[in-house]
Amino acid sequence: MTDVATPLPTPTPGTRAVVLGGGGVAGIAWELGVLSALEDAGVDLGAADLVVGTSAGSVVGTFLRSGGVRGAYEQQLSPLPTTYEEPARVDAAEFEQRFAAALQGATSEQDARARLGAAAQQVTSGQSDDERVATFRDTLPTTEWPERPYAVTAVDAVDGTFRVLRAEDGVPLERAVAASCSVPLVWSPVRIDGHPYMDGGMRSASNADVAAGHERVLVIACSPEGPSPLGPWLDRAVTSLRDAGSQVEVLVADEASQRAFGTNSLALSTQRPSAEAGRAQAEQVVERIGAFWA
Numbered sequence: 001m002t003d004v005a006t007p008l009p010t011p012t013p014g015t016r017a018v019v020l021g022g023g024g025v026a027g028i029a030w031e032l033g034v035l036s037a038l039e040d041a042g043v044d045l046g047a048a049d050l051v052v053g054t055s056a057g058s059v060v061g062t063f064l065r066s067g068g069v070r071g072a073y074e075q076q077l078s079p080l081p082t083t084y085e086e087p088a089r090v091d092a093a094e095f096e097q098r099f100a101a102a103l104q105g106a107t108s109e110q111d112a113r114a115r116l117g118a119a120a121q122q123v124t125s126g127q128s129d130d131e132r133v134a135t136f137r138d139t140l141p142t143t144e145w146p147e148r149p150y151a152v153t154a155v156d157a158v159d160g161t162f163r164v165l166r167a168e169d170g171v172p173l174e175r176a177v178a179a180s181c182s183v184p185l186v187w188s189p190v191r192i193d194g195h196p197y198m199d200g201g202m203r204s205a206s207n208a209d210v211a212a213g214h215e216r217v218l219v220i221a222c223s224p225e226g227p228s229p230l231g232p233w234l235d236r237a238v239t240s241l242r243d244a245g246s247q248v249e250v251l252v253a254d255e256a257s258q259r260a261f262g263t264n265s266l267a268l269s270t271q272r273p274s275a276e277a278g279r280a281q282a283e284q285v286v287e288r289i290g291a292f293w294a
Contacts, residue, residue, distance in 0.1 A: 008212040008244035016218070016293065017050040017211035018064070020057025021234075022201035023222025023253075024183075024265030025084075026274040027056035029076040030257055031220055033278025035064060036073035041286040043293050045218070050149045052164075052210045054200040056222065058152045058180040059139070062173065065146035072141070076275035079268060083135045085127050087186045087266055098185055103229055110160040112229045113202055117157030120184030120198045129178065129190040136181070137174040145173050153200025153207045154179040157189040162203045162231065164210055165192075186266070203231035208248075209240055217241055218293060219250045222265075223258070249292040254281050 020031055038045060045051075046064055053061030063072040102119035106112035127135075137143055145167035152165045154176065165176040171192050179190035179197035189196035200207060205225050209232055211217045225233035232240070238248050253261070260277035262270055282289070 008240055011215040011246045013215055015049045015214040016216045017214040018045050018048045019052045019206055019208045019211050019219040020061050021206035021221040022055030026261040026265040026270035027222040028059050029271040029274035030278035031060040032073040032076055033275040034282040035069045037279045037282035039069055043290045052151045054153045054207045055181050058177045062140050065150050066141040068141040076271045079271050087126055109231050113155050113160030116184050117198055120157050120189050123188045133175050133178045136178045143174055151210055152176045152180050154197040155202045157196040157198045206234050208237040217246050217248045221252045224252055257281055
């Protein structure tokens, strides 16, 4: 995937993809709530021909591909001890100012991502990338890439290149997921083969266009996406997919879920309320999602 607008491939009949977007600790819990409700209703998203995970979605996608959604959801209700270290609370206005300053002068979407990556590399506080990789190794249900197609997104923190990591790339799963979850200006990038990578959400919170070529695409997003200088936000990606012939269904966290996320989506205290909100929202739309998926 690049910044250049190129025609998306014609969908292969009968194929289905699930796209799981970013949203921090709260987003992981919310998506697990959604998936657990759909699973209990007989909606088998694990049968997807492709699962795409960005940031929080890269964690949840691993549970989906491993058949571990139910157990992971229950852990959100009664969280286990973890080596995850909550970052120091960042003032939202200050963060937005730093984010905007990092992008100043960008000449393209990729250049904007590269400038953000340069700022991300200046972060030296908090856990090291190896410590964060170890946390994901302990958190994920497996360190082996799923047998069925699974894609994890990340962004090169040097030149802003968007990368879709798959089993054949030979990157350890826990390191790929850690890179996809490495929020710039909060954590330092995660190194893959000695090269720094940051959160895949720094192109798009969902990267739904990675599912191009599939007849039906279900996008589960923790929040709406507005126009962005970094890449194809959700509405733009959905339009491109539909123009290419895909059927697309989008489930975005509702107001009740957004309230459950609170003001700090990286806080462990958001797990239970977000998981319960996700399950409650999915129960309201399960017939629509089930009909689309079937």
